[in-house]
Amino acid sequence: MKYEGVLTKMRTELTSTVEYYLIFESDFINVNQLLNKRISFNFLRFQCLHCGLQKKIFAQGYCYTCFSTLPQAGEWIRSPERSTAHLDIEDRDLEFEKEAQLQPHIVYLANSSDVKVGVTRKTQIPTRWIDQGAHEAIEIVEVPNRYLAGITEVALKSHVSDKTNWRKMLTNEVKDLNLEEEREKLKQYIPAEAMEYYLENNKETEIHFPVLQFPKKVKTLNLFKQPFYEGVLKGIKGQYLIFEDGTAFNVRSHEGYVVELGVL
Ligand SMILES: [Zn+2]
Numbered sequence: 030m031k032y033e034g035v036l037t038k039m040r041t042e043l044t045s046t047v048e049y050y051l052i053f054e055s056d057f058i059n060v061n062q063l064l065n066k067r068i069s070f071n072f073l074r075f076q077c078l079h080c081g082l083q084k085k086i087f088a089q090g091y092c093y094t095c096f097s098t099l100p101q102a103g104e105w106i107r108s109p110e111r112s113t114a115h116l117d118i119e120d121r122d123l124e125f126e127k128e129a130q131l132q133p134h135i136v137y138l139a140n141s142s143d144v145k146v147g148v149t150r151k152t153q154i155p156t157r158w159i160d161q162g163a164h165e166a167i168e169i170v171e172v173p174n175r176y177l178a179g180i181t182e183v184a185l186k187s188h189v190s191d192k193t194n195w196r197k198m199l200t201n202e203v204k205d206l207n208l209e210e211e212r213e214k215l216k217q218y219i220p221a222e223a224m225e226y227y228l229e230n231n232k233e234t235e236i237h238f239p240v241l242q243f244p245k246k247v248k249t250l251n252l253f254k255q256p257f258y259e260g261v262l263k264g265i266k267g268q269y270l271i272f273e274d275g276t277a278f279n280v281r282s283h284e285g286y287v288v289e290l291g292v293l
Pocket of ligand 1 (some may be wrong): 077078079080081082084091092093094095096
């Protein structure tokens with residue numbers, strides 16, 4: 030079986046174990062069904078997710094031109110504390126930024142290897158946690174805009190990490206923590222402007238990933254450097270496909286790559 034399409038991050042569905050889907054123009058592939066099968070990726074060309082041109086992908090699936098001009102690639106995406114739509118100040122496109130920033134946002138704790146703090150739109154829960162490979166997560170505050178979420182995250186970052194250790198996440202060197210306790214410890218550092226939005230009653234969400242076998246050592250696959258790969262799929266965690274030989278393929282970092290996917 031062969032499929033061809035431009036990679037975008039896998040869609041997910043939180044059931045007893047996470048279900049993963051690859052969406053191509055003419056195919057909808059349930060990746061869980063490829064577990065234990067030998068599959069191959071053949072990199073054919075780039076295709077920017079916005080302009081559609083065959084230009085090298087710079088970041089987020091966009092070519093450099095699109096990445097430097099599109100409102101959905103603005104600095105406030107990666108640094109929520111730089112959001113300014115609540116002040117009526119435009120970054121690249123005020124209408125777009127108002128719609129994206131002036132809506133409920135969640136500051137959360139997610140544990141994918143160690144506990145980390147993060148920010149996301151409320152509508153992205155639990156998608157964001159699944160994408161990070163978190164086996165447990167909990168909300169800290171629900172605020173009305175992205176700016177408030179950003180300054181809360183910045184304040185908490187001095188007391189807890191804001192990075193995922195993806196190697197530990199993929200080899201499953203993880204510990205179980207009581208995130209309600211961790212949240213309680215951090216409460217004192219929430220900025221005054223966000224304190225009224227503290228969520229003390231939310232419970233931990235647990236996430237189970239479809240992994241048959243965790244690798245002892247991980248090597249990452251970069252299709253730009255190595256345009257062809259073939260291996261037996263042993264697991265899916267976060268946005269990674271994990272293979273029998275320890276290869277981990279980050280689907281999200283290959284957005285905008287047109288590939289041929291072979292299932293043997
Ligand atoms: Zn483009």
